[in-house]
Amino acid sequence: MTVRTVLADDIVVGHAAVFGSPHEREVTYVIDPAYWGRGIATAALAALIDPGTWGSFEGALIE
Numbered sequence: 001m002t003v004r005t006v007l008a009d010d011i012v013v014g015h016a017a018v019f020g021s022p023h024e025r026e027v028t029y030v031i032d033p034a035y036w037g038r039g040i041a042t043a044a045l046a047a048l049i050d051p052g053t054w055g056s057f058e059g060a061l062i063e
Contacts, residue, residue, distance in 0.1 A: 006041075
């Protein structure tokens with residue numbers, strides 16, 4: 001399992017995780033409702049699935 005903390009504006013706003021075998025990945029996330037509608041969850045999950053993009057979106061994932 002890989003879990004990352006999600007930041008926006010240098011504030012912890014949630015977490016995202018990926019787990020399971022390489023052929024059956026599952027993802028989960030929690031984002032503070034005050035930050036919904038900003039694309040943060042979408043960007044965090046995209047970065048989590050493709051680690052080459054970590055830190056390249058509005059918000060950041062922390063190892």
